[in-house]
Structure formats: C-alpha cells, structure tokens
Amino acid sequence: MNVAKGVETIEITMNAMGNQSLIHPTLIWDEETVILVDAGMPSELPQIQKSMESLGISFSKLNKVILTHQDLDHISGLPQILKVADHKIEVLAHRDEAPYIQGDKPLVKLNPETMAKRLQSLPEEQREQMRKVFEASKQIKANVDKTITDGEVLPNCGGITVIHTPGHTPGHICLYLNQSKVLIAGDELNVIDGQLVGPKQEYSADVLEAKKSLKKLTLLDIEAIICYHGGVYRDNVNMRLLELAALSKTT
Numbered sequence: 001m002n003v004a005k006g007v008e009t010i011e012i013t014m015n016a017m018g019n020q021s022l023i024h025p026t027l028i029w030d031e032e033t034v035i036l037v038d039a040g041m042p043s044e045l046p047q048i049q050k051s052m053e054s055l056g057i058s059f060s061k062l063n064k065v066i067l068t069h070q071d072l073d074h075i076s077g078l079p080q081i082l083k084v085a086d087h088k089i090e091v092l093a094h095r096d097e098a099p100y101i102q103g104d105k106p107l108v109k110l111n112p113e114t115m116a117k118r119l120q121s122l123p124e125e126q127r128e129q130m131r132k133v134f135e136a137s138k139q140i141k142a143n144v145d146k147t148i149t150d151g152e153v154l155p156n157c158g159g160i161t162v163i164h165t166p167g168h169t170p171g172h173i174c175l176y177l178n179q180s181k182v183l184i185a186g187d188e189l190n191v192i193d194g195q196l197v198g199p200k201q202e203y204s205a206d207v208l209e210a211k212k213s214l215k216k217l218t219l220l221d222i223e224a225i226i227c228y229h230g231g232v233y234r235d236n237v238n239m240r241l242l243e244l245a246a247l248s249k250t251t
C-alpha cells in the first residue's frame with residue numbers, strides 16, 4: 001500500500017505456529033537509496049521481491065535493511081535476503097539490539113529461561129513445535145554493519161530520524177520519515193480492528209518501559225503510522241497518541 005511518495009508497505013501473509021496473520025515490512029526509496037524496514041520470515045523473500053518488482057524497483061537496488069528489533073518475525077528473513085543478493089546490503093539496528101541479532105546474546109523472548117516458562121504453559125501437543133522454533137532460532141543471526149542510536153538522523157530519503165523506544169525489546173526503534181511525516185512504529189504500536197493500540201503485556205519484554213516510550217512519539221508531528229502488525233493508521237494520529245500515552249500512565 002502506498003503511504004507517501006517513496007514509502008510503501010508490503011503486505012505479507014505470515015504463517016507462525018499454524019496461525020496466519022498479516023505483517024507489513026516497509027520500503028522507503030529515492031533515486032540513490034532503497035531501504036527495507038524489517039525482513040519478515042525466511043520463506044517470504046519472494047513476496048518482498050514481487051512487491052519491489054511491481055513498484056519498478058529492482059532487488060539489486062536494495063542497499064539497506066533497517067531492523068526495528070530482534071523478534072523472529074522481523075529478522076529471520078534477513079539471512080536469506082543477504083544470501084540471495086549478489087551485492088552489498090548494509091544492515092542497521094539500534095546499538096542495544098545488535099548483540100541479539102548477531103547471536104552474541106540469546107534473543108530476549110527466546111532465552112532458555114523464558115522458553116522453559118513458555119513451554120510449561122503450552123498444551124503438550126504444541127510443545128514440540130515450540131521446541132523446534134526455539135532450536136531453529138539459535139541458528140538465526142546476521143551481522144549488523146552499522147549501529148544507530150536515539151535522535152540520530154540518517155541522511156537517506158529526505159532524512160530518517162531514529163527513535164529509541166525500549167520495552168517491546170531493549171533496543172526497539174521507531175523511524176520517523178522527516179519529509180512525509182510517516183512514523184514506522186515497528187511493534188511499539190499495533191492496529192487492531194481499525195484502532196491504534198499501545199504495547200501489550202504478552203508481547204513486551206518490559207511493558208512498563210514500552211508504555212513509557214510512547215511519550216517520545218507524542219513529541220512528533222505525524223500524518224500516518226505504519227504498524228508491522230495491523231498496517232497503516234491515519235485517523236487523528238497525534239491526538240490518538242496523546243490519548244494512548246495518557247492512558248498508559250494509569251493502566
């Protein structure tokens with residue numbers, strides 16, 4: 001879906017543990033640079049390539065991937081992208097997130113301790129499948145070429161401001177596109193049944209921290225928000241963010 005000039009969400013059907021849902025990586029581009037924000041799952045590369053083709057952007061032009069955070073639905077497609085490309089693609093992530101993506105630390109939501117708890121809470125028939133996901137996750141790693149920090153403005157595509165929004169994971173980031181006033185929210189926000197919602201306990205490494213991070217987003221002038229889960233939200237964005245930030249102080 002086109003969001004602004006040179007900003008497009010790619011809608012991908014994801015299969016995770018037998019559940020189907022839609023995810024929304026974003027493409028940002030201008031004449032010099034093509035950036036993919038978040039990489040989907042390993043089997044999803046053909047869908048990304050197809051979307052790029054339909055926009056008239058050759059896969060060989062993709063020169064950066066920015067990861068909003070370490071969760072598998074955002075990073076596990078990356079090794080495949082790097083393998084298939086016969087050119088250099090620079091990978092960027094927040095400084096605090098890079099060690100997890102590179103495999104120097106176990107993924108926060110899939111570390112042995114968290115996994116043991118999750119396995120216990122699952123019905124017997126799902127445990128084996130989860131164990132396989134856990135084992136496979138240990139193999140997923142990719143080198144981060146450039147670490148980025150809060151407030152940094154990447155000079156590409158009219159300027160991209162990095163906003164560190166910890167909580168969902170320690171180094172989660174949102175990206176603000178200075179020219180189009182579009183916010184790529186990663187998993188800090190979701191759209192559910194057409195409504196913009198804030199961080200949820202069950203998906204957050206630290207939900208209080210994630211709620212606190214909302215405040216930073218209220219300082220921006222935003223015209224549209226892209227949520228990885230839920231897609232594009234345009235309805236009175238700034239007002240809704242103020243509401244969510246106020247709400248998160250009381251709940």
Ligand SMILES: [Zn+2]
Pocket residue numbers: 071073074187228229
């Ligand atoms: Zn996600």
